Amino acid sequence: MLKIQENLSNVKEQIKNFATSVKRAPEEITLLAVSKTKPVSDIIEAYQAGQRFFGESYAQEAAEKITEIRSRGITDIEWHFIGPVQANKTRIIAENFDVVESLDRARIAKRLNDQRPPLMPDLRVLIQVNISREPQKSGVSFEDLPELLDFIDESCPRLKVAGLMGIAENVSDKSEVLPQFRALREVFDRLSGQGRKLTALSMGMTDDMAEAIACGSTEVRIGTAIFGARQYHV
Numbered sequence: 001m002l003k004i005q006e007n008l009s010n011v012k013e014q015i016k017n018f019a020t021s022v023k024r025a026p027e028e029i030t031l032l033a034v035s036k037t038k039p040v041s042d043i044i045e046a047y048q049a050g051q052r053f054f055g056e057s058y059a060q061e062a063a064e065k066i067t068e069i070r071s072r073g074i075t076d077i078e079w080h081f082i083g084p085v086q087a088n089k090t091r092i093i094a095e096n097f098d099v100v101e102s103l104d105r106a107r108i109a110k111r112l113n114d115q116r117p118p119l120m121p122d123l124r125v126l127i128q129v130n131i132s133r134e135p136q137k138s139g140v141s142f143e144d145l146p147e148l149l150d151f152i153d154e155s156c157p158r159l160k161v162a163g164l165m166g167i168a169e170n171v172s173d174k175s176e177v178l179p180q181f182r183a184l185r186e187v188f189d190r191l192s193g194q195g196r197k198l199t200a201l202s203m204g205m206t207d208d209m210a211e212a213i214a215c216g217s218t219e220v221r222i223g224t225a226i227f228g229a230r231q232y233h234v
């Protein structure tokens, strides 16, 4: 078996095991393959193994890969932007992605809304919440989340809020991330209870997938376990 194909199959098996161990249905959990820094050939290998949801973090790099992949006739991939959104990259993102998971500011929401091409479907967004409360991390605070949601409701008709995303603190004792994931889950449930149609609770990466699934994640974003360690060329 090809390496990425084998990795994908192992990750899916893990998701299944983690889900069933907490009495959840594995089908409730979407696997987002995080292909940032990885070449088009890796994405195609994963695609050929059946993977359809991919996450990218760098707008320019992603746009080039998406264009290349579409030019090969592959048009049924759902692309998720998961990196910090810089104001000067909103147009590229609005023109190339199906979902933005890392929306955390009104100004960026407005730009994505205004720059979404008229012929494309509404842009699905997840609000990234700073669940670790580390000051240097992206994400809106729990306290400021309601105001951001109100702003999008009122001023961004081309955006469709589909859920919440969180990145837990990178700690060696993984039990420490449980309260962070639980807090996001509670907000997700509260908003759903208020009548918001949220479908995506995106939490969990290679090293904290089990904890995220135990806390109700409906989407795990997995890079390293599928594509191997990333190498950054600077």
Ligand SMILES: *Cc1c(COP(=O)(O)O)cnc(C)c1O
Pocket: 034, 036, 057, 082, 083, 167, 205, 206, 207, 221, 222, 223, 224, 225
């Ligand atoms: C890179 C990245 C991931 C994937 O991380 P791995 O540890 O490689 O699985 C997930 N989510 C976000 C937001 C990322 O930037």
